[in-house]
Amino acid sequence: xxxxxxxxxxxxxxxxxxxxxxxxxxxxxxxxxxxxxxxxxxxxxxxxxxxxxxxxxxxxxxxxxxxxxxxxxxxxxxxxxxxxxxxxxxxxxxxxxxxxxxxxxxxxxxxxxxxxxxxxxxxxxxxxxxxxxxxxxxxxxxxxxxxxxxxxxxxxxxxxxxxxxxxxxxxxxxxxxxxxxxxxxxxxxxxxxxxxxxxxxxxxxxxxxxxxxxxxxxxxxxxxxxxxxxxxxxxxxxxxxxxxxxxxxxxxxxxxxxxxxxxxxxxxxxxxxxxxxxxxxxxxxxxxxxxxxxxxxxxxxxxxxxxxxxxxxxxxxxxxxxxxxxxxxxxxxxxxxxxxxxxxxxxxxxxxxxxxxxxxxxxxxxxxxxxxxx
Amino acid sequence: xxxxxxxxxxxxxxxxxxxxxxxxxxxxxxxxxxxxxxxxxxxxxxxxxxxxxxxxxxxxxxxxxxxxxxxxxxxxxxxxxxxxxxxxxxxxxxxxxxxxxxxxxxxxxxxxxxxxxxxxxxxxxxxxxxxxxxxxxxxxxxxxxxxxxxxxxxxxxxxxxxxxxxxxxxxxxxxxxxxxxxxxxxxxxxxxxxxxxxxxxxxxxxxxxxxxxxxxxxxxxxxxxxxxxxxxxxxxxxxxxxxxxxxxxxxxxxxxxxxxxxxxxxxxxxxxxxxxxxxxxxxxxxxxxxxxxxxxxxxxxxxxxxxxxxxxxxxxxxxxxxxxxxxxxxxxxxxxxxxxxxxxxxxxxxxxxxxxxxxxxxxxxxxxxxxxxxxxxxxxxxxxxxxxxxxxxxxxxxxxxxxxxxxxxxxxxxxxxxxxxxxxxxxxxxxxxxxxxxxxxxxxxxxxxxxxxxxxxxxxxxxxxxxxxxxxxxxxxxxxxxxxxxxxxxxxxxxxxxxxxxxxxxxxxxxxxxxxxxxxxxxxxxxx
Numbered sequence: 061x062x063x064x065x066x067x068x069x070x071x072x073x074x075x076x077x078x079x080x081x082x083x084x085x086x087x088x089x090x091x092x093x094x095x096x097x098x099x100x101x102x103x104x105x106x107x108x109x110x111x112x113x114x115x116x117x118x119x120x121x122x123x124x125x126x127x128x129x130x131x132x133x134x135x136x137x138x139x140x141x142x143x144x145x146x147x148x149x150x151x152x153x154x155x156x157x158x159x160x161x162x163x164x165x166x167x168x169x170x171x172x173x174x175x176x177x178x179x180x181x182x183x184x185x186x187x188x189x190x191x192x193x194x195x196x197x198x199x200x201x202x203x204x205x206x207x208x209x210x211x212x213x214x215x216x217x218x219x220x221x222x223x224x225x226x227x228x229x230x231x232x233x234x235x236x237x238x239x240x241x242x243x244x245x246x247x248x249x250x251x252x253x254x255x256x257x258x259x260x261x262x263x264x265x266x267x268x269x270x271x272x273x274x275x276x277x278x279x280x281x282x283x284x285x286x287x288x289x290x291x292x293x294x295x296x297x298x299x300x301x302x303x304x305x306x307x308x309x310x311x312x313x314x315x316x317x318x319x320x321x322x323x324x325x326x327x328x329x330x331x332x333x334x335x336x337x338x339x340x341x342x343x344x345x346x347x348x349x350x351x352x353x354x355x356x357x358x359x360x361x362x363x364x365x366x367x368x369x370x371x372x373x374x375x376x377x378x379x380x381x382x383x384x385x386x387x388x389x390x391x392x393x394x395x396x397x398x399x400x401x402x403x404x405x406x407x408x409x410x411x412x413x414x415x416x417x418x419x420x421x422x423x424x425x426x427x428x429x430x431x432x433x434x
Numbered sequence: 435x436x437x438x439x440x441x442x443x444x445x446x447x448x449x450x451x452x453x454x455x456x457x458x459x460x461x462x463x464x465x466x467x468x469x470x471x472x473x474x475x476x477x478x479x480x481x482x483x484x485x486x487x488x489x490x491x492x493x494x495x496x497x498x499x500x501x502x503x504x505x506x507x508x509x510x511x512x513x514x515x516x517x518x519x520x521x522x523x524x525x526x527x528x529x530x531x532x533x534x535x536x537x538x539x540x541x542x543x544x545x546x547x548x549x550x551x552x553x554x555x556x557x558x559x560x561x562x563x564x565x566x567x568x569x570x571x572x573x574x575x576x577x578x579x580x581x582x583x584x585x586x587x588x589x590x591x592x593x594x595x596x597x598x599x600x601x602x603x604x605x606x607x608x609x610x611x612x613x614x615x616x617x618x619x620x621x622x623x624x625x626x627x628x629x630x631x632x633x634x635x636x637x638x639x640x641x642x643x644x645x646x647x648x649x650x651x652x653x654x655x656x657x658x659x660x661x662x663x664x665x666x667x668x669x670x671x672x673x674x675x676x677x678x679x680x681x682x683x684x685x686x687x688x689x690x691x692x693x694x695x696x697x698x699x700x701x702x703x704x705x706x707x708x709x710x711x712x713x714x715x716x717x718x719x720x721x722x723x724x725x726x727x728x729x730x731x732x733x734x735x736x737x738x739x740x741x742x743x744x745x746x747x748x749x750x751x752x753x754x755x756x757x758x759x760x761x762x763x764x765x766x767x768x769x770x771x772x773x774x775x776x777x778x779x780x781x782x783x784x785x786x787x788x789x790x791x792x793x794x795x796x797x798x799x800x801x802x803x804x805x806x807x808x809x810x811x812x813x814x815x816x817x818x819x820x821x822x823x824x825x826x827x828x829x830x831x832x833x834x835x836x837x838x839x840x841x842x843x844x845x846x847x848x849x850x851x852x853x854x855x856x857x858x859x860x861x862x863x864x865x866x867x868x869x870x871x872x873x874x875x876x877x878x879x880x881x882x883x884x885x886x887x888x889x890x891x892x893x894x895x896x897x898x899x900x901x902x903x904x905x906x907x908x909x910x911x912x913x914x915x916x917x918x919x920x921x922x923x924x925x926x927x928x929x930x931x932x933x934x935x936x937x938x939x940x941x942x943x944x945x946x947x948x949x950x951x952x953x954x955x956x957x958x959x960x961x962x
Contacts (some may be wrong), residue, residue: 084897086882086895086896087882089801089882090616090883090884100811103811103812107805108806111802111806114802115798119798121777122773122791122794124774125776125777125778126781129778129780131713131780132782135780136780137712137713137778138778138779141716142719142721146774147767150440150766151767156945162756162759164578165755168754169752169810170748172811172814188588190580213497215498221894224496224892245617246581248584248588249581249678251730251818253818255618255884257814260815260818262759264670265672266677267677267678270745283884286817286818286886286887288576288577289502290584290588292503293888294886294888295552349811353722358504360570361590381501
């Protein structure tokens, strides 16, 4: 008996440990770090308290009836069933409360919609299932994908503090500057949200939405995609790093240089080993979420690449699918998402990995020629 | 439900129910059809509930343990669709079938053959919908709101079957609604003017008009999807000149009245139950009727509050915010009226009353969070988080579902001729009440802390409340088996019920014997 109790205790303890060790019983919204998020927080608290007060009054009367007006305590029922004055009052009073509430809400909304006079413009594009940030004025852009490993997700190793909320390349913004975000999507609707900014806006394919934020405190802020966008909807976090202006300028300069270096790589002569090495990385970030790390896919939506006829034989077709996508399906056109080096690397990788072993190799130059032929 | 000997003297030219399976397949009797609707609804409730259990089991701890994300999305989608279209709506149609003719003093529904057809379409529709789970590529996985282009260009192959199922459900609902309107407007007993109708009749009349107005819109939107998927149109595909946001406008033009379709009949039923167990007439009958009318009208001009973050212009944003806030006024009137009905009454707390009182309290909490969500700037933080999940489960579980349980316990003696087991019923109530609050209240906290909805896995700071919520959900889910036990027990026997088992109850349905004979009101009663 005692052994059983002990076992049950251990089991229960085991189940509860992750919960207890990171006990975080947050009850309320965070006021956040921007003017907008603070305005929203105060609206939230106002309406919450209005609801609490109304609740106390209404439930108060109700509970008093429940306790005092019981048949078991010998109550005889009254027989009233209308009272015009009371009925008018409880129509008018809520109306007045609502008008009072609507005024600050309108003011906040007008402020949230004012995207004029921004100092930095960033185009945010939602992809299944990562974000791309294009710094419109600086002519560079990059993808931001979740960096939490599958091992953590499938409970094979312990979970990191920022489990599911970490990315390889965070968005970087300067502190104190008004940043305008231009949101769109490449495939399905996504929604970009950072709770501490009070900014959430849908990214819709074919349309551009605008919103803005001004972050006053340096730091790393985390959010997630909030519009169901397919199987990995839960795995496309948003991470924004707010840094002082001079650090931001330095970062921009570095990014521009890096973009220039990438462009030069197209001209370089690549070996099979180099392409395979780079292809593996590109495949992991751009392809593996659908076609799986081992190329097995999940048919019928996401066909297998391992042993695929097209991958094994039809180089032209393979190139066409990767560059132009397959319209009407989930296969996107990667021609604009990846540069020539990555395209060449990933195609080479797919034709030689997981026992495909075709020995085929395609160079960035050939991809460039393919893309620019008519 | 059991075959009842025809004892009514005036009915001796009628015959009783047919024998065997043909009774159920071919019946045109409103009581039989009502029972079939209720049984179907409860079956779907258990199926949708089982899917909810899968969802809560996966969310018990962070990490992926039980199901893969693809299947998780299928579960959330099917859970929503089955609960909305399979559990809640058919349950109310079942109650309408059983009770409307009895309440207005009519011998049956106005269009009995159509009634049979509108029921039998439902099992067909859900057979198709559920079969998608076994198809290649799996069941619909884009959420019960099936936003394009996730549901069109990126949807699984089974989407076309889903569309067909929705079409059939829509046909069934529209036929049911026509039947309700025809019955209420044409078959009331002499002397029953509109403003003397019981509130359940009133709320169902208005619900039926809502159904006729919006089900064709739903059919339209799924047809546009069908065209986009199979016939090369681009209604919702921006690359072909379409607009994904158009989908949301059309969907929510259906979707918002739909949420009132799922709650108005419960308003009506509770407006009978609270006076009955308070032994006091309903406070403010006329204002109750006007409030339901006002809610129904407003429900057509608030749809875009589901879309505050899609980027509609500020003028539209403000219009939909104000219109949505306005709904709080008639809804408030209804809550105040129920409380005033209890005030200075002579209260007892049998199971129907327990469920009805819990309905008022918890639905009001759902209303409060609804008011918070109406504030557009704040909605930017709440939207698509667990706060929204908490909100609509508070209006649908203790709203629609508790309303249905309250009605079932209230009218079970009339249906079966037996009293149900009060102790078991009270146990059912308290376990449901505790389980439901444990499951859904922490979701408010999760949403405010920043947890998005429809995710199979979550960041570590959400772990604690998710565990609590899952425990509550398992408790609520398991408890519902008890309801099945109570109803089966009540059908098979128990204390004989008198014609009017509740001493405070009012209405024509209590003037016929319990169980209600197979044919009632062949001669219309007189209403003074």
